[in-house]
Amino acid sequence: MPREDTEEAHIKRMADLLRQGSTLTDLACPACASPLFKLRSGDLWCAKCEKKVIVVKEGEEPAKVASSMVLETLESTILAKVQEIQNRMQHEENVDELQKLSKTLAELLENLEKVRRTKRI
Numbered sequence: 539m540p541r542e543d544t545e546e547a548h549i550k551r552m553a554d555l556l557r558q559g560s561t562l563t564d565l566a567c568p569a570c571a572s573p574l575f576k577l578r579s580g581d582l583w584c585a586k587c588e589k590k591v592i593v594v595k596e597g598e599e600p601a602k603v604a605s606s607m608v609l610e611t612l613e614s615t616i617l618a619k620v621q622e623i624q625n626r627m628q629h630e631e632n633v634d635e636l637q638k639l640s641k642t643l644a645e646l647l648e649n650l651e652k653v654r655r656t657k658r659i
Contacts, residue, residue, distance in 0.1 A: 548572070551585040567591060609657050616650045 560575040572586035
């Protein structure tokens with residue numbers, strides 16, 4: 539891919555982020571030095587690398603930051619599965635299958651609460 543296309547695509551992604559409500563920060567990506575955007579979720583994002591960027595403050599333990607990332611990913615995964623179960627339940631007519639889905643949903647919600655409690659600690 540020619541350099542112009544890469545830069546043009548990078549600028550387009552940056553413009554898309556701004557249109558979606560992200561804000562440009564005064565921080566730069568440690569990998570490529572491109573400006574970082576703060577997404578509506580609060581996450582920092584590099585439009586050039588197309589990756590989430592985690593800022594570790596001086597004195598902060600990297601292990602704590604890593605575990606926080608794992609919990610966020612786990613929370614997102616559980617929420618996606620809850621949505622999948624909810625969609626299946628809407629169209630399911632078999633009572634036995636509905637009971638299985640309900641049990642799975644209850645377990646997912648219980649695990650979601652555990653993850654959220656752990657994040658608060």
